[in-house]
Amino acid sequence: MSPRSRQVNDAIRAESRARILEHALEQFAANGYDRTTIRAIAKSAGISQGLIYNYFASKDALLRAIFEQSMQDVQESFQRAEEAPPGQRTVALVRAAFELLERNQRFWRLSYGVRMQAPVLSDLGDGLQRWTETITRTLRGYLQEDGFDEPKLEARVLFALIDGVAQHYVLDPAGYPLEEVVERIVSWYATSGHS
Numbered sequence: 001m002s003p004r005s006r007q008v009n010d011a012i013r014a015e016s017r018a019r020i021l022e023h024a025l026e027q028f029a030a031n032g033y034d035r036t037t038i039r040a041i042a043k044s045a046g047i048s049q050g051l052i053y054n055y056f057a058s059k060d061a062l063l064r065a066i067f068e069q070s071m072q073d074v075q076e077s078f079q080r081a082e083e084a085p086p087g088q089r090t091v092a093l094v095r096a097a098f099e100l101l102e103r104n105q106r107f108w109r110l111s112y113g114v115r116m117q118a119p120v121l122s123d124l125g126d127g128l129q130r131w132t133e134t135i136t137r138t139l140r141g142y143l144q145e146d147g148f149d150e151p152k153l154e155a156r157v158l159f160a161l162i163d164g165v166a167q168h169y170v171l172d173p174a175g176y177p178l179e180e181v182v183e184r185i186v187s188w189y190a191t192s193g194h195s
Helices: 006-031 038-045 049-055 061-085 089-103 105-115 119-146 152-171 178-191
Strands: none
Touching: 006 038, 006 049, 006 105, 038 049, 038 061, 038 105, 061 089, 061 105, 061 119, 061 178, 089 119, 089 152, 089 178, 105 152, 105 178, 119 152, 152 178
8 A cells, every 4th residue: 555645644634633623612612611621522522632632732722723713714704805896895794704604603603602601711812802803903994995984883883793693693593584684784784884
């Protein structure tokens, strides 16, 4: 048998890393971040503790990787917004954010369950604050470009609106009227700034 190629090895590593993150997120959501051990994550994933340490130096490193994974969706929604013509970026961002939410519904449901735990807020600390400031600043830029009178305040409103709708949706994906809610938000932001 010939040795595996670098591409095959990279794919195996990526799959193992994703599996570890998925099981860590499940355990953090079900048992609480502070009560979850690396041993419990390894058992849930069906792997050895040592394998986890090949990918992540600590439980804190796992938490930060989960946080970074959530930022990937946020960054993708910003990329889609940047592809829209100026003046239409807010609407493009709203649509992209909720498309990504639907696509990664399970991740976001579990992530919301983990994110507000006191030990998680403490561990993420400054990173969470920087993340919030970056998102708010980007939203403010889109809203300013779209002609909103108070883009700084409106950015906070829009951020809370997206976050709130996302949480309501992941709590009841079958019953929540996401499409109608998104269209209402889009309608508001497509017309309100252009007075």
